[in-house]
Amino acid sequence: MNPIKSVAILFSFASTLLASCPLFADGRPYTVKANNKVDSDTFIGYKVYRTWCARCHGTFGQGLAASDLTKTLKTTDRDEFFTVVARGKKGRIGVMPAWQSNDSVMKNRDRIYSYLRARADGALGAVTPELID
Ligand code: HEC
Structure with missing residues (x-):
């Protein structure tokens, strides 16, 4: 086999392994099982996201008046x-509000990030998440 090809195959194998392991790959901050079952932090992240962010970024982060956060x-x-969440941002299509005086958003920034990271990584689709039981 051509050496470049075998390196490429090895690399894709390694990244598949990493992607499936929650402890590696920049400390993947979520667990998703059976398509829509998530750990409690990701679940809370989704709830907070729905309350404060979805009206602009879409129900599942897919974009609406504001950008597609999964991209x-x-x-x-x-x-x-x-x-960006704390200070806001003036973007191409509008202005993202600053959330630093909103406790509910600020204390759950990590959790919102977990939810959106799972969406951006493709681990979670545009589905309503449920808690892993
Ligand atoms: C009033 C509408 C609105 C709300 C509500 C809102 N955003 Fe935004 N957000 C924007 C706009 C507009 C941009 C800039 C998009 C652009 O033009 O690049 C943006 C940008 C962002 C960005 C930077 C990446 C990007 O796509 O530019 C992140 C991250 C983000 N928003 C997260 C959030 C989170 C998390 C919440 C909820 C806490 C939230 N937003 C609520 C309007 C909103």
Whole structure:
């Protein structure tokens, strides 16, 4: 086999392994089972997201009046996400409000991130999440 091809295969095998393991790959912050069963942090993240963010970014983050977060989160890391949520952002299509005086959002930023990360990674589809029982 051509060496470049075998390296590529090895690499894709390694990334599949990492992607399926919650402890690796930049500390994947969620657990998803059976399509829509999630851990409690991700579940709370979804609830808070629905309350404060969905009216602009869509029920499942897919975009509405504001951007599709399942796409932008592919290139937004956790720190950047935290900063944008706290301070807001003037984007191309409008203005993202700052949330730093909203306790419910601020204390759940990690959880909202878990939910949106699961969506952006494709681990969770545009489905209503349920708690893992
Ligand atoms: C009033 C509408 C509105 C609400 C509510 C809102 N956003 Fe936004 N958000 C925006 C706009 C507009 C942008 C900028 C999009 C652009 O033009 O790039 C944005 C951008 C972002 C970005 C930066 C990535 C990107 O796509 O530009 C993140 C992350 C984000 N929002 C998360 C959230 C979260 C989390 C919440 C809930 C706590 C939330 N937003 C609530 C309007 C909103």
